[in-house]
Amino acid sequence: MLMRFTEEQLMIRDMVREFTEKEVAPRDKWMDENGFDRALYDRLCTTGLTGVHFPEEYGGAGCDAVTSTIVIHELSKGSASLALALDISWVASDMILHxxxxxxxxxxxxxxxxxxxxxxxxxxxxxxxxxxxIQTTAVKDADGWWVLNGGKSWITNSGVADYYILMAITDRSKGAKGISAFIVPKETEGLIIGKHEEKMGMRGSSTCELSFDAMRLPPDALLSSEGMGFKIAMQGLDGGRISVAAISCGLAEHAFELAKAYANERITFGKPIAKHQAIQFKFADMATDLTAMQMMTYNAAEVKASGKRHTLEAAEAKLFCSTRCTQICLECLQIHGGNGYSKEFDVERFVRDSKLLEIGEGTSEILRMVIGGTVLGK
Ligand SMILES: Cc1cc2nc3c(=O)[nH]c(=O)nc-3n(C[C@H](O)[C@H](O)[C@H](O)COP(=O)(O)OP(=O)(O)OC[C@H]3O[C@@H](n4cnc5c(N)ncnc54)[C@H](O)[C@@H]3O)c2cc1C
Known part of the structure; x- marks a missing residue:
């Protein structure tokens, strides 16, 4: 391994690895068929990992962004869906932290x-x-409370979340600078959880529509100050993109390991398919990609941990890793031959899971705009 982790990081990595192997991986197929596994998430909470990067004064372990990336990376080797649920929970709660x-x-x-x-x-x-x-509006009433009307689509963790960070327009004349962020507990009157999305993959994470019908929020529900919502969202996505890169690494590594085992067992033309050069070259390309993916992911995490702006590194890591992850999962399916096309083998699920990583938290096209704009000094 290329990254020089601290003793504490190695200890946490081994702990997540053990939890993932024992508890998470065996539940991934079940989650694909049945949806979010609350009992598993509750067990994850008991490990203390959900608070790994929060400062100790708030009950966290006080670790850095490299450590939280390790947690997401290792969890996604057992379930990309579960890692996605934790990633989004951190994206949202980190908005309050920052x-x-x-x-x-x-x-x-x-x-x-x-x-x-x-x-x-x-x-x-x-x-x-x-x-x-966005069209959702937040208007102040005579008592100084905010009244939200509108709706949201494709919200990860909706339906199972305890709290929502929602973006709404408070001053339409200011464009992006007229968007504000609000903290909304799930039991708030006027918050309506709508249609549950029947997704192609990542089915172990809950995704619903939301609508707001004259949803009233107290003045202190406003996060930061009026007009800061868009900036808060974009900064949050910078962190989230490192996690998506880490999920891409974990999911692709899992597919790689299954394909490796299969290639050593499956015999054609009198020898294991792993002995055919065409198959060996697939593994050579995938192994090379995996090394590059890990380096980019942990490089972005290191930049974040150092406190520097990490918009570019996070966008590059997500773009590269999510694209390669999809290709690796497809190649691993190909190595499984006809069996790869069957639901009896995990790799078909990984192909379905992987595609979301190229869409959520900024599509590959939008990331190219972010990266191109940055390197050209826009
Ligand atoms: C499973 C899932 C979970 C999600 N979770 C969340 C969540 O928790 N919170 C949340 O707020 N959102 C969430 N999203 C929404 C996600 O962020 C959006 O789907 C994504 O940003 C793309 O937006 P869109 O679907 O409206 O596509 P569009 O913006 O309509 O884009 C359609 C296509 O056009 C391309 N495109 C758009 N503009 C340009 C351009 N200028 N140049 C070149 N190409 C362009 C896009 O890349 C895409 O390929 C989730 C989505 C999914 C599928």
């Missing part, structure tokens, strides 16, 4: 660290990539 008032931090961060589930709602039916064009 932008909340002291009162908001004191109230919500211990809950996030102990494993309460958070969701992040930016996308709407008519605004995904072009997120500044």
């Amino acid at each position: 932008h909340g008032t002291q009162t908001q931090k004191d109230k919500y961060l211990p809950l996030a660290a102990e494993g309460k589930i958070f969701a992040f709602g930016l996308t709407e039916a008519s605004a995904g990539s072009d997120a500044a064009r």
Whole structure:
């Protein structure tokens, strides 16, 4: 392995690995068929891993972004869906960590660290990539409370989340600078959990539509200040993209290991297919990609851990790793021959899971715009 992890990071890595092998991997197929596994998530919470990067004063372990990336990476070797649920919960709760008032931090961060589930709602039916064009409004009433109307689409963890961070327009005349962020507990009146999406993959994470019907929020539900919502969302996605890169690594490594075992067992023309050069070359290309994927992911995590801006590194890592992950999962399916096309073999599920990684938290096309704009000094 290329990365020089600390003793503490190695200890946490081994702990997540053991938990993943024993508890997570055996449940992934079940989650694909039945959806989010609350009991498994609750067991994850008991390990303390959900709070790994939160400061100790809020009940976390005080570790850095490299360590939280290790957690996501290792978990996704057992279930990309479960890792995605944790990734999004962290994307949303980290918005409070980085932008909340002291009162908001004191109230919500211990809950996030102990494993309460958070969701992040930016996308709407008519605004995904072009997120500044959201239509949900938040208007202040005579008592100073906020009244939200509108809706969100494709919200990971919706239906199972305890808290939502929602973006809404507070001043339409200001464009992206007129978007604000709000903290919304699940029991808030007017918060309606809508259609559950029947997804192609990542079926162990819950994804629903949300609608807001005159949903009233107290003044202190506003995160940071008015007009900061878009900036908060984009900064949150920078962190989330490192996690998506880590999920891509974990999922691709899992597919690789299964294909390796299969290639050593399956006999054609009198020898294991692993002995055919055409198959060996597939493994050579995949192993090379996996090394590059891990380096890019942990490089982005290191930049984040150092406190520097990591927009470019995170976008590059997500673009490269998610694209390669899909290709590796497809190649691993090919190595399984006809069996790869059967639901009896895990690799078909991995192909379905992998595609989301090229779409959520910024599509590959949008990431190219971010990277191109940055390197050209836009
Ligand atoms: C399973 C799942 C979970 C999700 N979870 C969340 C969540 O938790 N929270 C949340 O807020 N959102 C979430 N999303 C939404 C996700 O972020 C959006 O789907 C994504 O940003 C793309 O937006 P869109 O679907 O509206 O596609 P569109 O924006 O309509 O894009 C359609 C296609 O056009 C391309 N495109 C768009 N604009 C350009 C351009 N300028 N140049 C070149 N190509 C372009 C896109 O890359 C894409 O290929 C989730 C989506 C999925 C599928």
